[in-house]
Amino acid sequence: MLHAQTNQESQQIDKLVKTFVALDQFSGTVLVAKKGKVVFSKGYGLANREWNAANTADTKFRIGSLTKQFTAMLILQLYQEGKINLDGHISDYLPYYRKDIGTKVTIHQLLSHTSGLGDFGSREDFWEICKTEYTPQEFIEKYCSADLEADPGLRYRYSNSGYYILGAIIESLRSKPYSEVLKERILDVLGMNSSGMERRKEVLSKQASGYNLQYGKYTKPDYINLYAVIFAAGGMYATVGDLLKWDRALYTEQLLSNKNLELLFKPNMEKYAYGIMFNKMKIPGLAFTSEFSSHTGAINGFRSIIVREKHKEQAIIILGNTAPGGTNVDLNPISNKIYSVINGLSYEEPKLEIVQAMAPKILNGSVEVGISFYRKEKLEKNRRFEFNLAEGELNTMGYYLLGEGKKAEALAIFKLNTTEFQQSWNAFDSYAEALEGAGQINESIINYKRSLTVNPDNTHARERLKSLSAATSEP
Structure with missing residues (x-):
């Protein structure tokens, strides 16, 4: 009976995603798991339109801001080892950072987007600066050191600049490039062999190309020097299968003690924890209170989302390589409807925007x-x-x-x-x-x-x- 139910769910998920594909609202790969067991995994659309190569379950995608939870994990590992203080300040770890701000902003505030720092991604010249090569120090001094937009700890404001600075702190304390620390401390430990930080001019096998889709026309997005400019705020690539390994690790002490894992998921302002959004809600039709930890990612031509439900240990992972409208694509409607399917809830059929x-x-x-x-x-x-x-x-x-x-x-x-x-x-x-x-x-x-x-x-x-x-x- 269980096999029949799972097969029925799989068919229903496939039909649902195909509807989004037909509406030009998705191209990519979807994975759904329950307690670590994959109940659905499939690619849709093309990984490379020029070569007519299809997306598959093991296609690599840029994951954008999903990277932030990995950066948060690396910081908490340093905290667990006594090498960093969450109430310590930027200037304690980056002596070159401007002192008037660096002595005020804490590591906790960087992690929780309450630092008062602006966001380099909002700069009007962003697409001009993102083509150049920088060291982390050069980029931070030029583009992450503007005056504060609010007093530290006063309010939530999403800041890629804050997570870029965290990446530089990780490099400083580990005396290694961020990419190496990520590989040694997380990816190798979990066997995430198809994930990493994308480097300039690096050619990866089975990697999807990103596309903008604007009113029926596909175009390649502008070039971005991902490692130099996005770095610890969003420079990773991964597969859905590797991200499931990450999901499962967060139920164990493979990477961090249970006590410190609580910090990763503890919500601060606007329900943002450390690199993760956390939300509890009672959904009509379900006998339990759902506990979601999730995040989305957006990098030019790519979109991503991870939704984890703690009560039933369900995971929905969606990686896409098409950005409808060039800027706006929301994978939440797909993940929300898939969540309804695997929990026996009704949902509205997808519609054209x-x-x-x-x-x-x-x-x-x-x-x-x-x-x-x-x-x-x-x-x-x-x-x-x-x-x-x-x-x-x-x-x-x-x-x-x-x-x-x-x-x-x-x-x-x-x-x-x-x-x-x-x-x-x-x-x-x-x-x-x-x-x-x-x-x-x-x-x-x-x-x-x-x-x-x-x-x-x-x-x-x-x-x-x-x-x-x-x-x-x-x-």
């Missing part, structure tokens, strides 16, 4: 036709399309139109986004930026101010307002 549906009407017709279509479909009682990602997708569509030189159409889409999502600071910020580029300075100022009203911490809006005010006040 509304902006993907309206795109051909804009690109092959007019922006007015597209917006009219959007508004009509939104009013439908039984909606044919998915609206949950509309804010991000409208934003992406606006920038795509700007890139195509269609300023008027872009402005119309950005404006629609502000009317649809009036509590989105980013929608107003993007609209203001487009208005500024179109020379509509007064309207731009109004919308930057609206963005700041929603999010007083929007440094981009504050900087642009300062610049525009200075320009408009000149004689």
Whole structure:
């Protein structure tokens, strides 16, 4: 009976994922396990479109920010050995770091994204700096040493810069490159032989290429020097099978004592622990309280997610090599529906995202036709399309139109986004930026101010307002 149930689940998962593939919402590999036993593992789509090579269960993918939990583990191993103090400061371990900040920010705050540091990934020149070779010290001094955006410990703000600094601290205390420490302390111990840190010009067997998919067109993403620029914040590659070995190790003391493993999963601000999100919730239809530890990863052309449910020791691991829209893809809907399948819960069938549906009407017709279509479909009682990602997708569509030189159409889409999502600071910020580029300075100022009203911490809006005010006040 158990075999029949597992086989039925496997068929249901396969059918579900194929629906996402048909909607151009997924290309990659999926693994599902219960108590360490694989109940489903399969690749979908192409690992390399130029060579028509298929994704398989042992394809290697860049995993982006899933790397952070490995970095956190390496720090906690140092803590367990008495070589680092979680309440110690950056300057205790990196003497070259600027003292006015380095003596304030603790290791705990770096791990929990409460350091007050900004994020180098949010820099306007990010795609320019990510092609160059740097040592960790060079990169930190140039791009991870800006003034604090908040007092340490005051609030949560996701920071790749913080985890980059943690990687440099690991190198300093171990007197070895991060990649070697990772291999020796975790990968070799667990037999994760198909995982590691990707190095510049390194050729890996069975490695997927990443792609952006934008309105029916596949393109290769911009080059990024992964090890030098992303480093301990997101520079790893792995297979789904290797990540299952990682999942199982977190139920044992192979890497860390149970006492210190508790630190890895202990939630801090915004339910973020150390490199892992932790969440307890009562799901209707289940007799137990689900305890999830999860994280997502995003690097250009790749997306990833690990979802672990502690109560029943279930693991859902999804690695993808297509980024729909170039920037926005959410693997949570796939993992959520798979979780429903393996727990006997009902779920809604996947739908085409509304902006993907309206795109051909804009690109092959007019922006007015597209917006009219959007508004009509939104009013439908039984909606044919998915609206949950509309804010991000409208934003992406606006920038795509700007890139195509269609300023008027872009402005119309950005404006629609502000009317649809009036509590989105980013929608107003993007609209203001487009208005500024179109020379509509007064309207731009109004919308930057609206963005700041929603999010007083929007440094981009504050900087642009300062610049525009200075320009408009000149004689």
